[in-house]
Every structure is written in structure tokens, then in C-alpha cells.
Amino acid sequence: MWKMSFNVAMDGPAGAGKSTVARAVAKEMGLIYVDTGAMYRAMALFMLREGVDLKDSGKIAENCTRADITIRYEDGVQVVCLNGENVNGYIRTEEVGEAASVISPVPLVRENMVRLQKALAARSDCIMDGRDIGTCVLPEAQLKIYLTASSEVRAKRRYDELTAKGESCDLQQIKADIEDRDYRDMHREMSPLKQAEDAVLVDTSDMTQEEVIAEITKLCGQARA
Numbered sequence: 001m002w003k004m005s006f007n008v009a010m011d012g013p014a015g016a017g018k019s020t021v022a023r024a025v026a027k028e029m030g031l032i033y034v035d036t037g038a039m040y041r042a043m044a045l046f047m048l049r050e051g052v053d054l055k056d057s058g059k060i061a062e063n064c065t066r067a068d069i070t071i072r073y074e075d076g077v078q079v080v081c082l083n084g085e086n087v088n089g090y091i092r093t094e095e096v097g098e099a100a101s102v103i104s105p106v107p108l109v110r111e112n113m114v115r116l117q118k119a120l121a122a123r124s125d126c127i128m129d130g131r132d133i134g135t136c137v138l139p140e141a142q143l144k145i146y147l148t149a150s151s152e153v154r155a156k157r158r159y160d161e162l163t164a165k166g167e168s169c170d171l172q173q174i175k176a177d178i179e180d181r182d183y184r185d186m187h188r189e190m191s192p193l194k195q196a197e198d199a200v201l202v203d204t205s206d207m208t209q210e211e212v213i214a215e216i217t218k219l220c221g222q223a224r225a
Contacts, residue, residue: 005121005122005123005124005125005126006031006125006126006142006223006224007121007125007126007127007128007138007140007141007142007143008022008025008031008126008127008128008141008142008143008144008145008220008223009128009133009134009137009138009141009143009144009145009196009199010022010127010128010129010130010133010134010144010145010146010147010216011129011130011131011132011133011134011135011144011145011146011147011193011194011195011196011199012129012131012145012146012147012148012193013148013154013178013181013182013185013186013193014097014101014154014178014181014182014185015149015154015155015157015158015178016147016148016149016154016204017147017149017157017204017209017212018037018129018130018147019035019037019038019129020209021147021209021212021213021216022035022127022128022129022216023035023078024213025127025213025216025217025220026126026127027076028213028217029127029217029220029221029224030125031124031125031126031127031220032073032120032124032125032126032127033078033126033127033128034071034078034117034120034121034124034126034127034128034129035071035078035080035129036113036117036128036129036130036133036137037100037129037130037131038071038078038080038088038091039069039071039080039113039116039117040100040103040104040109040113041080041091041092041096041097041100042067042069042080042081042082042087042091043064043067043069043082043100043103043109043113044091044096044097044099044100044102044103045082045087045090045091045096045099046063046064046066046067046069046082046083047060047063047064047099047103048095048096048099050063050066054099054102054103057106060103060106060109061106061107061108061109064103064106064108064109064112065108065112067082067083068081068082068083068084069081069082069113069116070116071120094162094169094177097181098177098181101181101184101185102184104131104188105184105188105189105190105191107190110190110191114136114137117130117133117137117138118137118138121137121138121141127220128141129147131185131191131192131193132191132192132193134146134195134196134198134199135191135194135196136191139196142223142224143200143219143220143223143224144196144198144199144200145199145200145202145216145219146195146196146199146200146201146202147202147204147212147216148201148202148203148204149203149204149205150205151175151178151179151182152175153204153205154178155171155172155174155175155178156171158174158178159171159174162174200219202215202216
């Protein structure tokens, strides 16, 4: 008998901790984790490598069909592949993150990504995070979560993450970049970032990572029962 997949949609602004939380909850609940942001970052990496002018949406649309982006799992770890190459080690820089925010509103880019994301969710019990999962990609998800935190908290988390890696960075610049990205994500014409009407709001500003994971895991258990 055909069984409908169990899907969790998690949306929220940059730096809210979606990827970290979703990955931990997926492991706890036995779900596949689909990092849609990583897919857009892979596309952004492709554009940067090809020298595409990110101010030219026509050039972005023209080139995006040349990028084959897939997700697979190796020993339980998600691997993002760009034209057959594992690019996990290249897609987490600030440059790639900013480029991903710029290219993601381009209709053809989103059309290609959404098609792949829907296909992944249809065949797997999964938790998927991004900007428009609950509102656009998986509107029928059994659980929708809007994960957020203040821009100050998100900037400090990112600052700590980068400095721990030995990277030189400026806290105020990171905060300004996050707020600029928020504005772009929330005001883009196609699939803007917003909380779905039936999503559960979880503000992590005053929560530890362990507390957030425990809360989301509890919500998943309730939705799956």
C-alpha cells in the first residue's frame, strides 16, 4: 500500500541555526535532512567559478541550466555535488553565501531547485530547511516550523563560528550583511521569506542549541503520532 512521506518544513532567516538544528533532529527522528540552502550555494559557486555577472539576471538564468546539482548521502553525511564534484568544502564561505542570496530570486534558478526538492520529499521522510519550504516547496508538510532569532544573536553566532575557524571578521559587518540578506529574502518578488500561516514560530534568541533541538524533536514526534 502506498504510504505518504512524512515531511517537516523549516523556514527562517540567515543564521537562525536551521541547518544545525535540522541535521540533529533528522538524526534523532530517523529522517533524511535536505539542506536546500546548500543547493543554492552550489549554484552560486558555479556562477562565481564561471565568472557570471551576478547583477545580470539574464546571464544567471542562461547559465543555471549548465549546473547539475544533486544531493546524496555517504556514511550518513549529506554530500552536495556540482556537476559530479563534491563541493561540501567550498560552499560555506561568506562570498558564496552572499552570491546565493543574489541568484536565488531568479525564476529559472528557483524553478530548477524546487523541482528537485519536491522530488526528494516525495520519496523520503525528510526535514527540509530553507526560505520558502512551508510556503512554496512543501505546502502540504505535516509540520512547518519558522525558526528565527534577533539579528544581533545571529551575527554573534556567525562571528563565533568564523573566528573558531581562524578567520578574521568584523561583527558589525556580519550583522549588516545579515540584515541586508534578510531584506532581500523578505522582499524578493518570487517566493519571499515569510512565516507560513500554519507554521510554529520558534525564536531561539534566548535558547541553547540543545533546547532548540529538543523542542523541534518534540514537535516532530507530536506531528508524526
